[in-house]
Amino acid sequence: MRVTGEQHCRERSGAELTDQAYKHTTCSLCYQFLIKENIAFRTFYYSRSTGEICLSSSNQSEVFCPSYENNTIMNYVCETLSTVEKCNQWKMCCESAWECCLSQKLYNTTTLEGAFCPMTWDGWECWGRTQAGKVVSHKCPSFISYTPKEAEARKFCTENGTWWRDSSRHEHTDYDQCLSVTKLQEKINFFKEVTLVRIAVNSVGLLFLLSSIGLFLLYRQLRIQQRIKLHVHLFLSLLVRGIIELCWDVVIRYKRVEDNSHHTDQIGCKILFVLNRFGWSAPFFWMLCEGFFLHRLLIKTFERQKTLIFYYLFGWGTPLVLTITYLIAKISSDSSSETASENNCWLDSSSSGKELYWIIFAPTILCLLLNLLFFINILRILVRQVRTLPSEPSNFRKAIKATFILIPLFGLHQFFLIYQPTAEESAYNFFQMAGGIINNAQGIIVALIFCFANGEVISHIKSSYDTMRLQQSLDRRKSLTTSQTNTRRLSASSVNINQNGLPHVSSFHDISDTLNLADNNNIPMEDFQTNGIINPSCDSKENDEVQ
Incomplete structure (x- = not known):
């Protein structure tokens, strides 16, 4: 089909369309070919006279003709998609289609000798004029995820100068290499491995944290100390985060990748999602409390903290307020995107998802920065004290040891996890696995350093063990004495x-x-x-x- 008038652009059906019709048609076809689940729209011929294809809502009550330059319609359609990534892929496809149209207008003005297949847009890729009888290949489109680097798409130009058509009478392009399930399955298997590692490390961490909290609370000489009280609350926050993360990994994360399904109990999933925000942020504020307390202790050595009530309010109250604020903002944002949140448990449901996440993420980054300042100043104080006794090498070793001990307590290891490479980068797998281990191993590390390797705790455990052994010895001696007495009585009464x-x-x-x-x-x-x-x-x- 060719419409008279202005210069036209060609798409996969062979129709040559005006600019406006081409934009609407190719963008609608991109939606049709890219979006395979939770489809809220379908394609149909909006104007058969011009060959224009648009999108219609599932109940056919509304018609949308998208184009890359119409942000209103593009954003509205994106809100129906399950992830931001799918939205970005669709937009990239629409933009690539228009670039193909511009290339057609540029190169179709030149005349070539012989039979050539015309330049066209096949729905994903732009194909230039190709000599008859040739097979042309392109790199896979950038908006197709998990494609092997060496994969290529192929298109065959027949001897009569027309693109080869399949049984449906549409021009065919071979995307088998680009859509190979092998690469995708490798990503899925790796994702499952990371999830299992997270679950295993997290489970061990929960056991360590429970044991540490029990030991701290068991001995009165320990639980009355302010430093130990802060340790207990930090361990509790890590315990809460670990339990919520474990539920999330088992119920949501692993189940979604194992069943290849995004359908979950939406109410329960959203409640767990909100709890996850709270559990994730709470340890950062308690790490800041630890940093501030230790820094204040070194600065004002002889001034004892009178009460810890402000630490309790800050450590538990601040993440609670931030989580409630995030929840209100999320619900308000979702009121204008009816289907996105319902379809995917608030996981990247709209382009505003990551913006709202800064409500929680920004304060946690601030906590880490403040702890970094505390750490630097504490290190400065320790170095200054070591210099006063330069002839004592053991003091230097103690200062180095104290410095490394503070890193997990202050959460400074989180700086190594701020950078998150994309799935296409070679370091993606490493950072995913390392992040899963480091985040979930914090409970193990702090429990080992500040409880099981703590001299006071070890001393109390030894004391309890010695007392238990003494009591057992006394019980055995008493039992032996009673037995001997009974034996004598039995002998006398024989x-x-x-x-x-x-x-x-x-x-x-x-x-x-x-x-x-x-x-x-x-x-x-x-x-x-x-x-x-x-x-x-x-x-x-x-x-x-x-x-």
């Missing part, structure tokens, strides 16, 4: 002949034996005690009668 030649009875287990003994020796039954021993209080007359 069957023997008393001073009057009469037998003592206690070792008989059958009452009949006792009765026979009494009968054979003419002993009255009243002379027996309940334990079978002859009553020593019997008078001599009775004894004479027996004799």
Whole structure:
């Protein structure tokens, strides 16, 4: 189809369209070919006279003719997509289509000898004029994710100068290499490995944190110390984050990649998402509390902190306020994007998702920067103190050790994780795995350094162990003494002949034996005690009668 008038651009059906119709058609086709799930629109011929294709809502109540320059319609359609990445891919496809149109206008003015296939847009890629009987290849489009670097798309120009058509009578391009599932499956498998590593490290960290908190609270001499109280709250914040992260990884993260499904319990998923924001941010504020407390302790050595109530309010209250603010902003933002949030549990549901995330992310970065300043000043104080005793190398070693100990306590290791490479960069896999380990191993590291390797804790554990061993020794000695006493009593009460030649009875287990003994020796039954021993209080007359 060719419309008379201005210069035209060609698309995959063979139609040559005006600029406006070309923009609408190619952008609509990009949507059709790229968006394969949660489709809110379908393509249809908006104007058969011009060959223009547009988008219609699922209930056919609205018509949208998108173009890369119409931000209103582009953003509206993007809000129906599950991720920002899909929106960006679609926009890139629309822009590439228009660049193809400009190239067609530039090169179609020149005349070539022989048979050539015309320059065209196939829905994903722009193909130049190609000599008949040739196969032309292009690199895969940049907006197609997880394509191998060496993969290429191929298009065949037939001997009669027309692009080869498939059974549907549309011009065909071979994108098999670009759409190979091998590369995508490798990414999925790697993502599953990272998730499993996160779950394993996080589980170990939870055990360490629970044990550390239990030890701190077990001994009164430890739990009354202000420093230990701050450690307990930092460990609690890491414990809360670990539990929430574990639930998120198991219920949401791993399930989505294992089942290849984005359909979850939306209410439960969103609640867990909000809790995850709180759990992620709380440790940063408690790390700042640790940094400020230690810095203040070195600056004002002889001035004891009277109360820790302000630390408690700041450490727990600030992330709570930020999370509530984020939740309100997220709900307000979602009120104008009806389908995005419902489809994907608030995970990159709109272009405003990352902007709202700064409500929580910016204060945590500020906490790290303040802790970095505290760390530098503490290091300066330690170096100054070491210089006062230069002849003591052990002091220098202690200062170095103290410096490294403060890094996980202040959260300075998080600076190594700020940079996040894209999925196309070679360092992406390394940073994903390293980030999963470092983030979830913080609980293990601080528990080992500040609890299990703490001299005070070890001293109390040894003291408890020695006390337990002493108590066990006393119990064994008491048991042994009781056993010896019982043995002597048993020996004294065994069957023997008393001073009057009469037998003592206690070792008989059958009452009949006792009765026979009494009968054979003419002993009255009243002379027996309940334990079978002859009553020593019997008078001599009775004894004479027996004799």
